[in-house]
Amino acid sequence: MKSVALAAVALGLGALVRADQANFSAKTEHVRVDVLATERGRPILGLKPEDFEIVDNGVPQRAELASFEQIPLNVIIVLDMSASVEGEKLDHLRAASTAVLQRLEKADQAALLTFSHTVQLDAPLSGELTRVHKALGDVEPDGDTALVDASYAGMMVAESDVGRALQIVFSDGVDTASWLTPELVLDAAKRSDAVVYSVSTSGKPSFLKELSELTGGSLFEIESTKNLSTLFLSVLEEFRHRYLVSYAPQGVARNGWHKLEVRVRGRNANVKARPGYLAGS
Amino acid sequence: MFVAVAVVVSVLSTAAPQPKADQYAWLERLERWVTAVADHEPGGLDDSVTETAMLSRGDLQTLWLDTAALLKLMQCGGVSRCRISVKLPSDKSAQPWRRVDKTAAERLERLVREVATRFHGINGLVKRGAVLHTDVAILGADITPPANPPVVSNVVPDQVVLRFKDGRQQSYEHNSVHWEFARMLLDHVSRPAADDMVRAWYHATVAWLQHKENLYLAHLEHGRQIFPNDAELLFQLGCMHETYASVGVQTVMESLDHRQRRFFDVQGRRAELEDAESFLKKAVAAQPSFADANLHLGRVLGLRGRHADAVAALDAAKAATDDPLLLYYAELFLGAEHEALRHFDEARQAFEHAASLYPAAQSPYLALSQLAHRQGDRAGALRAIDSVLQRPSKDEADDPWWIYTLSHGRDADARLRKVYERVARDPS
Numbered sequence: 286m287k288s289v290a291l292a293a294v295a296l297g298l299g300a301l302v303r304a305d306q307a308n309f310s311a312k313t314e315h316v317r318v319d320v321l322a323t324e325r326g327r328p329i330l331g332l333k334p335e336d337f338e339i340v341d342n343g344v345p346q347r348a349e350l351a352s353f354e355q356i357p358l359n360v361i362i363v364l365d366m367s368a369s370v371e372g373e374k375l376d377h378l379r380a381a382s383t384a385v386l387q388r389l390e391k392a393d394q395a396a397l398l399t400f401s402h403t404v405q406l407d408a409p410l411s412g413e414l415t416r417v418h419k420a421l422g423d424v425e426p427d428g429d430t431a432l433v434d435a436s437y438a439g440m441m442v443a444e445s446d447v448g449r450a451l452q453i454v455f456s457d458g459v460d461t462a463s464w465l466t467p468e469l470v471l472d473a474a475k476r477s478d479a480v481v482y483s484v485s486t487s488g489k490p491s492f493l494k495e496l497s498e499l500t501g502g503s504l505f506e507i508e509s510t511k512n513l514s515t516l517f518l519s520v521l522e523e524f525r526h527r528y529l530v531s532y533a534p535q536g537v538a539r540n541g542w543h544k545l546e547v548r549v550r551g552r553n554a555n556v557k558a559r560p561g562y563l564a565g566s
Numbered sequence: 567m568f569v570a571v572a573v574v575v576s577v578l579s580t581a582a583p584q585p586k587a588d589q590y591a592w593l594e595r596l597e598r599w600v601t602a603v604a605d606h607e608p609g610g611l612d613d614s615v616t617e618t619a620m621l622s623r624g625d626l627q628t629l630w631l632d633t634a635a636l637l638k639l640m641q642c643g644g645v646s647r648c649r650i651s652v653k654l655p656s657d658k659s660a661q662p663w664r665r666v667d668k669t670a671a672e673r674l675e676r677l678v679r680e681v682a683t684r685f686h687g688i689n690g691l692v693k694r695g696a697v698l699h700t701d702v703a704i705l706g707a708d709i710t711p712p713a714n715p716p717v718v719s720n721v722v723p724d725q726v727v728l729r730f731k732d733g734r735q736q737s738y739e740h741n742s743v744h745w746e747f748a749r750m751l752l753d754h755v756s757r758p759a760a761d762d763m764v765r766a767w768y769h770a771t772v773a774w775l776q777h778k779e780n781l782y783l784a785h786l787e788h789g790r791q792i793f794p795n796d797a798e799l800l801f802q803l804g805c806m807h808e809t810y811a812s813v814g815v816q817t818v819m820e821s822l823d824h825r826q827r828r829f830f831d832v833q834g835r836r837a838e839l840e841d842a843e844s845f846l847k848k849a850v851a852a853q854p855s856f857a858d859a860n861l862h863l864g865r866v867l868g869l870r871g872r873h874a875d876a877v878a879a880l881d882a883a884k885a886a887t888d889d890p891l892l893l894y895y896a897e898l899f900l901g902a903e904h905e906a907l908r909h910f911d912e913a914r915q916a917f918e919h920a921a922s923l924y925p926a927a928q929s930p931y932l933a934l935s936q937l938a939h940r941q942g943d944r945a946g947a948l949r950a951i952d953s954v955l956q957r958p959s960k961d962e963a964d965d966p967w968w969i970y971t972l973s974h975g976r977d978a979d980a981r982l983r984k985v986y987e988r989v990a991r992d993p994s
Binding site: 367368369398401402403404405406427428429430434437438441442444445458459460461462464465469470472473476489565 | 731732733734812813814817820898928929932933935936939940942944947948951954955959960962965967968
């Protein structure tokens, strides 16, 4: 349950603690919310915790931390490698993913996960970006489309590390092979801190739309992959301008769906953040 | 994987007169066909298969009529004793057959006598003929007949097949007319509903078509008209509707415009699942220990949100089989149903059992990871997903979930072999 993170995970300090070492029985639990605050289309810089107004299930909360840029990114690139992704589309995917890797900073990490009917971790989450570059060159399209399974696996790769997770999902089709259902994976997304930005050329990306909205990301529906590099880079740019806000929930029941409202005090800001989180089974 | 859906799109046009120079071409074709049937080794890609596969659609259309007429002649005892009319599959009314001159009549009489001797009657001819055309449809699929001469008659229903893959249209093409031909022949078996070979042929060919993901509803429906309470055919019908309800089929149907869509017998997901449940329940009623039918019924009930009923059907499937493949599916589906009922311990046990049956499969570990994540066990979720990501095999044999929609035709080849052996042993 990543949405409720331990206070021991020192936000803003760049500490990387393996999530499987985490202990969920701790009494002090913090909720992390990735927030993009813009004014007239431009990110608002320099906000402090007290600038954020957070309401959890109708109960105002006090933001304790609001980190910006200091935390390294974990970028999980999840690419559709079903049989329909070939030729020019594959070239564009490789180029766009390479562009993202080249724009990452020293402390950032990346992983590459591809899917057809199967899900494959081609390059695990690591700061050694050459491994991801190499894996990108090796992938070959084949088979059906297990988009839902892969989206879940991508979230788990994100949860394997405490860094800020940006998951970029590309698919050109509908799911025809997953075992997991969209409902179960959307449910898992409500418990996850990963922010999913997705790109679809399928014309009917209802699962990706919901997944992106639930995690506070965005869905981009495109007809051609020609400008995919520009799109991927704009996603990375937007994500870098997000604040990671954390608070310890007060006065709300622990389990169940927590509806979140996030605003910036005293500003006419547009705020993009996940609409809530789920705790308990 | 390809899936095909068949639809009747064209019907009868009346026969045109033959040019004088070719006035006996139809008869020679009929005689050669009888020889091909007699010479064919069931299950083999021999000269009979090649020659029959090389017939153009126009030739096949004519041969269809003439074969039907030959069978009538055999029934009534010769050319001089009966007036022949041919009932066309695309038209309920009977059409008069061609006029024959004295030479043709004599040759036909000889052919009738020859068939009676070589095949020990009509049953022998039509059963061996059906096997020949089955082999042409299966083994001769890659043989390209010559470009069609002008079609003189269009008596065989034309089945257009929409092929698609991964939820996308690939192409339109003609389905093999040889399936139609084989069915027409077997319709002439005396009392087909009481004939074991005819029943076994439908079981085998339906399984083969399903295994190739050729969703040929007309073939299955024709078999069911002959054997209305046959558990196997009811089961396969249920499976076909279950597949029709799948995302892949539904997505392709949604991509068609209204005019194209009405040619296909595919309803919306909910209606297809209702039909699937109905047929699978009938199959189970006809044969309660039918493991495959209970398994698919459980899956369909689960998809319809009837989780407790699904568990009962899946438990019945488990109790009726020791086949690891069916047990794998049953455990995987049971896990999902127990999870839906919030029986988390039972769900985990079922997924773990599925994983133990197919250790290289991804699906049970995805399920275990998701279940642990849901229960707040992040370490367990990560351990299970690690098992998934350590299993990057794309081999479909490693995770039978990927071939679930083919699994009910898995023994098609063995069934076909039995049909061939039966016909070789006792053609009548």
